[in-house]
Amino acid sequence: xxxxxxxxxxxxxxxxxxxxxxxxxxxxxxxxxxxxxxLVHLPTGKVVSSYTSLERILKSLGWERYYxxxxxxxxxxxxSSIDLxxxxxxxxxxxxxxxxxxxxxxxxxxxVRDT
Numbered sequence: 001x002x003x004x005x006x007x008x009x010x011x012x013x014x015x016x017x018x019x020x021x022x023x024x025x026x027x028x029x030x031x032x033x034x035x036x037x038x039l040v041h042l043p044t045g046k047v048v049s050s051y052t053s054l055e056r057i058l059k060s061l062g063w064e065r066y067y068x069x070x071x072x073x074x075x076x077x078x079x080s081s082i083d084l085x086x087x088x089x090x091x092x093x094x095x096x097x098x099x100x101x102x103x104x105x106x107x108x109x110x111x112v113r114d115t
Contacts, residue, residue, distance in 0.1 A: 035114040037096040042111055051091050
């Protein structure tokens, strides 16, 4: 069960799943109108648009591909830490949760912004 939990004015929590067209956003927007996010590489100002470009950047920062984990995930690790970045194999499923994970593990290198 994925989505966002909201408190209504009467205190009742509701789950809104932005992945379904039938749900309306908090301000009455359909999911197609909700803002999407993009991962920006700050030193170049370029948007990360593929795993190929992301892998190139991460390798330059000391990250390596990790092959011993879940075969359904695209994973990276640093030998100098216990950090592991796990991403869905399909780039179309790469979402803001994955982006913020990358930002937290690489401060001042990446930024997430609305499109």
